[in-house]
Amino acid sequence: MNDYRLTSHLAPKRGWLNDPNGLCVHQGVIHIFYQADPDSLTGKRKAWGHFTTTDFVHYTDCGLAIEPTEAFERHGAYSGSALSVGDQLHLFYTGNVKEPGDHDFIRSGRQHNTIHALSNGKTVDHKHVVLSNADYPDFCSCHVRDPKVNKIAEGYEMVLGARTLDDEGCVLRYTSMDLEHWQLNAVLRSQNKMGYMWECPDLLHFDDVDVLLCCPQGLTRQGYHYENVYDNGYFLIQQDQAKTYRTLDYGFDFYAPQTFEDSRGRRILIGWMGLPDTDYTIPTKTWMHALTLPRQLRYEEGQLKQRVIDELQPTHLLTAKTTQAQAPQACVLKMQPQKSLTLAIDTLKIQYADGLFTLDCSACGEGRTQRHVELPNLDTLELYLDVSSVEIFLNDGQFSLTSRCFFDTAIRTIQADCEFDLYDAMAIEIESRDIQ
Numbered sequence: 001m002n003d004y005r006l007t008s009h010l011a012p013k014r015g016w017l018n019d020p021n022g023l024c025v026h027q028g029v030i031h032i033f034y035q036a037d038p039d040s041l042t043g044k045r046k047a048w049g050h051f052t053t054t055d056f057v058h059y060t061d062c063g064l065a066i067e068p069t070e071a072f073e074r075h076g077a078y079s080g081s082a083l084s085v086g087d088q089l090h091l092f093y094t095g096n097v098k099e100p101g102d103h104d105f106i107r108s109g110r111q112h113n114t115i116h117a118l119s120n121g122k123t124v125d126h127k128h129v130v131l132s133n134a135d136y137p138d139f140c141s142c143h144v145r146d147p148k149v150n151k152i153a154e155g156y157e158m159v160l161g162a163r164t165l166d167d168e169g170c171v172l173r174y175t176s177m178d179l180e181h182w183q184l185n186a187v188l189r190s191q192n193k194m195g196y197m198w199e200c201p202d203l204l205h206f207d208d209v210d211v212l213l214c215c216p217q218g219l220t221r222q223g224y225h226y227e228n229v230y231d232n233g234y235f236l237i238q239q240d241q242a243k244t245y246r247t248l249d250y251g252f253d254f255y256a257p258q259t260f261e262d263s264r265g266r267r268i269l270i271g272w273m274g275l276p277d278t279d280y281t282i283p284t285k286t287w288m289h290a291l292t293l294p295r296q297l298r299y300e301e302g303q304l305k306q307r308v309i310d311e312l313q314p315t316h317l318l319t320a321k322t323t324q325a326q327a328p329q330a331c332v333l334k335m336q337p338q339k340s341l342t343l344a345i346d347t348l349k350i351q352y353a354d355g356l357f358t359l360d361c362s363a364c365g366e367g368r369t370q371r372h373v374e375l376p377n378l379d380t381l382e383l384y385l386d387v388s389s390v391e392i393f394l395n396d397g398q399f400s401l402t403s404r405c406f407f408d409t410a411i412r413t414i415q416a417d418c419e420f421d422l423y424d425a426m427a428i429e430i431e432s433r434d435i436q
Contacts, residue, residue: 004388011290016043019256020270022082041288046076056311061432081148089119094145110142159201169198190242200256206299210237224372251401267297280367305397314423321419327412333383335420343416364405
C-alpha cells in the first residue's frame with residue numbers, strides 16, 4: 001500500500017494533524033505542538049500533539065501533551081500558543097464547549113474559553129480559564145479563539161481571532177502584567193470588510209513595522225486572488241488599523257501559520273500543510289496531514305519573505321546545470337528562469353509566462369487543479385519536493401506555494417526549458433516516546 005509517508009516533514013504516526021500550536025524555545029529545546037487526534041482521520045476530538053527538537057533534523061514525538069479532560073474544554077483543546085518564562089512553559093489555548101439545545105453555535109451555544117496551563121516541557125497541569133465569552137466585547141459572536149501570547153516591553157500581549165455579530169473578522173489585542181489578568185487594549189480591524197472571521201492571529205513586531213498574520217475566512221475570489229476556500233495572509237498594522245493585506249502562500253495546502261523567535265533571533269514560521277473544508281482530498285489511509293518545512297521569515301522591501309531554514313538547506317548536489325534528470329522522491333531544485341519557464345516533474349506541471357506563474361496539480365492532486373501567482377518577473381525559483389508534497393519559493397521567498405501531490409512512481413522524471421541544480425533533500429528523524 002502506498003501511504004505517501006513524508007521524509008522531510010513532521011506528520012503524525014497515525015491519525016489527524018492540523019494547526020501548529022505552541023511554537024517556542026524552552027530551556028534550549030524547541031517545542032512544536034499541533035492539533036491532534038490520533039484515533040481519527042477527521043479530527044473529531046482535538047488535543048495537542050507534541051514534537052521536540054534541538055536542531056530541526058532530529059525530533060522526538062512526545063505523544064499527546066494536552067487532552068480535553070476538563071468541563072471548560074470538553075469538546076476540544078483547540079489552537080493556541082506557548083511562552084517560556086523562567087522554569088515554566090505557559091500554554092494558552094481555546095477550550096471548546098458546545099452547549100445542548102437549538103443553537104447556530106455562532107451567536108449562541110458555544111463557549112470559547114481562553115485557557116492558561118503550565119508545563120515543565122513534558123507534562124501539563126494547572127489548567128484554568130483566564131477569559132470566557134462574558135469577557136469578550138459584546139459585539140463579538142461566540143467565535144473568539146486561537147490565543148497567541150508574546151512578551152512585550154511592558155508585560156505581555158495576547159491576540160485572539162474573532163467574528164463579530166455583524167459577520168466581520170477582527171483581532172482582539174489584550175495586555176497583562178502577570179499572564180493571569182488580561183485587559184482589552186485594542187481591536188485590530190480593516191477599514192473595508194475582509195471576511196467574516198480572522199483565525200490564527202500572530203502579531204509580529206519588526207524594527208519599524210507591526211505585521212498581523214491571520215487567516216481570513218469568507219474572502220470572495222477576485223481573479224487569481226483568494227483562490228482557496230480560506231486564505232492565509234498578513235496585514236500591516238498602523239494605529240490599530242489593518243492595512244495592505246497580502247496573501248502569504250498561494251498553494252492548495254497552507255493554513256494557520258504560527259511563528260516564534262529561536263535562540264539565534266530568527267523569526268521561524270511553520271504552517272499546517274492542509275486546509276479546512278476543501279473539495280479535494282488526501283488518499284493516505286492511516287495518517288492525515290503534515291506541517292510545512294520550517295521557514296525563516298523576514299520583512300524586507302515592504303513585505304514578508306520566506307526561506308527554508310539553514311538547517312534544512314540541501315548540501316548534497318546530485319546534478320548541476322541540467323535541463324532533465326531522474327530524481328529521488330525527495331529532492332530540491334534551484335533555478336533562475338528569468339522571462340519564462342516550463343517545468344514538469346512527472347505529472348506535476350509548472351509554467352511561467354506573461355507575468356503569470358501557474359502550478360498545475362490536475363494530474364496528481366486528488367482534485368487539486370491550478371493555483372496562480374501574478375508577478376512581473378521570475379528571477380529565482382526554489383522547489384522542495386517530498387514524497388507527497390511540494391513547496392515552491394519565488395524571487396527569494398517573495399511568493400510561496402505549498403501543495404500536496406501524489407505520484408505513482410518512486411523516481412521523479414524532471415524536464416525543464418532552463419537549467420536547474422538538483423539536490424538531495426534533507427531527511428528528518430523522529431524518535432517516539434510517551435509522556436510520563
